[in-house]
Amino acid sequence: MENLTHYPLRLFVVSFMALSVVAVAGLWLRRRYPTADDEQNEHLGVVLAATLTLLGLIIGFSFSMAANRYDQRKNFEEAEANAIGTEILRADFLPTADAANVRKLLAEYTGLRIRFYVIKDDNQRKQLAERTAQLQAALWSAVRKSEAAQPTPVEALAIAGMNDVINSQGYTQAAFWNRIPTAAWFFMAIIALCSNALMGYRSGKAGPGLLFVLPLIVSFAFLLIADIDAPRHGLIEVRPQNLESLASSLGVSSTLKPSHE
Secondary structure (H helix, E strand, O other), rough: OOOHHHHHHHHHHHHHHHHHHHHHHHHHHHHHOOOOOOOHHHHHHHHHHHHHHHHHHHHEEEEEHHHHHHHHOOOOOHHHHHHHHHHHHHHHEEEEEEEEHHHHHHHHHHHHHHHHHHHOOOOHHHHHHHHHHHHHHHHHHEEEEEEHHHHOHHHHHHHHHHHHHHHHHHHHHHHHHHOOHHHHHHHHHHHHHHHHHHHHHHHHEEEEEEEEHHHHHHHHHHHHHHHHHOOOOOOOOOOOOHHHHHHHOOOOOOOOOOOOO
């Protein structure tokens, strides 16, 4: 089951509520035990500044991780479209009947790969993965059958190209599984809670309204990181533009439904 960080809007709400609560708790403690002298306040300010600095560094590092993974998914989508387009061209090296069959299968396969990027339902993705595996087996069998019947160095290029098509799908799937580790989110949340508790305790006479500024800012930072890192449920998505362009050139609809023949 996907965790909270896979749903950016839910993470924002939960983060803001939790951080606000600890900030209010810090303010309550300060009012209940208002015995801190100037020296203690100075030490507390040093600790708060160090904690906020550490929080900022971790947020920046996490954002960099999420951005790198987002770029990786975009690059793999482009590489996958290039691999399929190249294999369509290399199908000309196969006998006429086999070439037509490979092109037909690749056209359906392109439609499936587009759906991989736009489908959010888990059950539909599972069915899509099963059909994708079936098509990959059929594509590999088609080029291997042709090569076995009449092996030539030119036809070997078609086999190599099909290998690239299948491998590119695996790289894309791995990139979608590659997320910011849950442990990193856990440590970032701990530091954020401590920072807001210290801020609430030190706010003193600044007024309760300012207590919610830091929770709001940190929650927005979490929202942005999670949105970039979430390939399925965020507002920032990897659109299969290259695959859609390829499908358009092949006359394949982006909403193509796989057959089960």
